Amino acid sequence: MDLSHAPSLPILSVRDLVKTYGTRLGCGPISFDLYPGEVLGIVGESGSGKSTLLSCLAGHLAPDQGRVLWQGGDVLTLAEAARRRLLRSDWAYVHQNPRDGLRMGVSAGGNVGERLMGAGARHYGEIREKAEDWLGRVEIDPGRIDDKPRAFSGGMQQRLQIARNLVTGPKLVFMDEPTGGLDVSVQARLLDLLRGLVRQMGLSVIIVTHDLAVVRLLAHRLMVMKGGHVVEQGLTDQVLDDPQHAYTQLLVSSVLQV
Amino acid sequence: MIEVRNLSKSFTLHNQGGVRLSVMEGAEVSVAPGECVALTGASGAGKSTLMRMIQGNYLAAGGSIRIGGTEIVGADPRVVIALRRSVLGHVSQFLRVVPRVPTVDVVAEPLLGLGLPSDVARDRAETLLRRLNIPARLWSLSPTTFSGGEQQRVNIARGFIHAWPVLLLDEPTASLDAGNREVVLTLIEEAKARGAAILGIFHDEAARARVCDRLVDVTGFTPSKEPSERVA
Numbered sequence: 001m002d003l004s005h006a007p008s009l010p011i012l013s014v015r016d017l018v019k020t021y022g023t024r025l026g027c028g029p030i031s032f033d034l035y036p037g038e039v040l041g042i043v044g045e046s047g048s049g050k051s052t053l054l055s056c057l058a059g060h061l062a063p064d065q066g067r068v069l070w071q072g073g074d075v076l077t078l079a080e081a082a083r084r085r086l087l088r089s090d091w092a093y094v095h096q097n098p099r100d101g102l103r104m105g106v107s108a109g110g111n112v113g114e115r116l117m118g119a120g121a122r123h124y125g126e127i128r129e130k131a132e133d134w135l136g137r138v139e140i141d142p143g144r145i146d147d148k149p150r151a152f153s154g155g156m157q158q159r160l161q162i163a164r165n166l167v168t169g170p171k172l173v174f175m176d177e178p179t180g181g182l183d184v185s186v187q188a189r190l191l192d193l194l195r196g197l198v199r200q201m202g203l204s205v206i207i208v209t210h211d212l213a214v215v216r217l218l219a220h221r222l223m224v225m226k227g228g229h230v231v232e233q234g235l236t237d238q239v240l241d242d243p244q245h246a247y248t249q250l251l252v253s254s255v256l257q258v
Numbered sequence: 259m260i261e262v263r264n265l266s267k268s269f270t271l272h273n274q275g276g277v278r279l280s281v282m283e284g285a286e287v288s289v290a291p292g293e294c295v296a297l298t299g300a301s302g303a304g305k306s307t308l309m310r311m312i313q314g315n316y317l318a319a320g321g322s323i324r325i326g327g328t329e330i331v332g333a334d335p336r337v338v339i340a341l342r343r344s345v346l347g348h349v350s351q352f353l354r355v356v357p358r359v360p361t362v363d364v365v366a367e368p369l370l371g372l373g374l375p376s377d378v379a380r381d382r383a384e385t386l387l388r389r390l391n392i393p394a395r396l397w398s399l400s401p402t403t404f405s406g407g408e409q410q411r412v413n414i415a416r417g418f419i420h421a422w423p424v425l426l427l428d429e430p431t432a433s434l435d436a437g438n439r440e441v442v443l444t445l446i447e448e449a450k451a452r453g454a455a456i457l458g459i460f461h462d463e464a465a466r467a468r469v470c471d472r473l474v475d476v477t478g479f480t481p482s483k484e485p486s487e488r489v490a
Contacts, residue, residue, distance in 0.1 A: 035336060188357035195356065199370060217356055221335045235314060235335040242316040246272030253273065 017066030025228040026052035039205040041219030049228035058174045088118040092165035096177035098157035109145035119168045134163040155186035175207040259455030260289040265321035285479040294456040299476040314338035347422030353409045362397040365415045386415040427458035
């Protein structure tokens with residue numbers, strides 16, 4: 001049987017990650033492996049610890065204990081300069097609010113070009129050409145390359161943030177509610193775009209959301225969090241259609257049908 | 259290609275007093291390459307439950323399901339994903355797609371997942387859509403607004419676009435007119451001829467008689483009636 005499509009070595013391994021806020025548990029202990037090309041959805045309600053976990057993984061928050069293994073080393077023990085380099089090149093982070101991930105006073109082309117320069121690009125013509133190409137890939141008219149993001153709609157801003165993040169060809173992308181706050185029609189377009197990019201670029205993605213419809217369409221695998229713990233994990237459609245844990249059953253049965 | 263042994267399934271309803279429902283016990287099915295087997299039994303007897311377990315969509319409580327030698331009971335999600343990508347095809351009764359994606363891309367998607375170039379994938383998608391009488395003017399539209407019969411044919415095109423060695427078919431001829439029903443039955447016969455192992459649910463008895471080699475009645479896998487245990 002040819003299972004060569006299932007890579008055998010994880011791209012990211014998380015071991016016993018714990019984050020507390022004083023005496024209150026943020027999340028943990030959490031351990032999992034993420035494989036190349038895999039999209040992992042983390043779902044749960046507000047306060048479940050899913051955003052804390054994502055922040056710890058992405059280096060925005062320092063966990064109390066645990067290891068985040070990337071290419072043989074522990075990211076948590078990296079020197080600050082090396083960690084920043086990683087966040088500018090092989091890793092990317094898409095914020096829920098594009099204003100947190102974009103520089104609103106800089107042109108669309110500048111937003112994309114800035115990340116390229118951060119990763120070492122120096123040739124102006126090539127940077128601009130690549131920025132134009134990426135605006136096209138996220139379906140923004142390249143004619144708007146000199147416009148500032150504040151002149152864009154919410155959906156366009158989110159697509160610009162994705163272009164800015166993916167222009168360096170990262171291997172691992174963290175996404176925090178990337179379709180939150182967008183109109184439903186805009187969400188569908190963004191989901192389609194993300195699915196295509198994940199496949200074409202072979203991206204590994206960790207996506208945090210409370211929207212079960214989004215993970216059904218985007219994630220291969222799910223982790224369900226409650227009270228800082230992972231209560232259930234598995235194949236996305238299996239967890240949603242045959243949930244085993246009481247909390248997952250409640251979560252799935254609470255979704256309003258349209 | 260499909261070997262189901264002593265398979266059981268139960269549901270524990272945590273939010274309804276922890277009732278544990280045992281819905282299947284001792285299920286046994288095997289399907290050889292080039293063979294088409296129909297699951298039969300009254301509505302509620304467990305045909306869909308068994309199909310869902312083989313697809314990896316429902317978790318088995320016990321027993322074994324081997325697809326081309328790969329065990330999927332207790333398997334890592336990655337194993338099931340890889341199986342679905344290249345080995346285990348599936349035609350469901352429901353179309354679940356990203357709302358604005360054109361029909362031709364919905365059909366071509368499984369091939370893109372296998373790494374085929376997009377022009378090859380689209381060509382093959384168009385050939386199948388044409389064969390299933392979906393008018394070309396609809397190919398660039400999302401199937402979410404299509405009629406039930408059109409959506410069913412889009413599902414079938416997607417399910418037959420790759421030569422999966424194993425195919426699960428859930429009511430493939432439901433809501434089709436005579437002409438399209440004939441196309442689907444021919445597709446099934448072609449899949450058998452190339453050696454696919456096919457397991458299906460067919461309420462259309464004439465279709466079943468024509469393409470299926472054997473019937474397996476799932477009624478025998480229903481547990482004898484006994485009071486539900488409470489585990490909560």
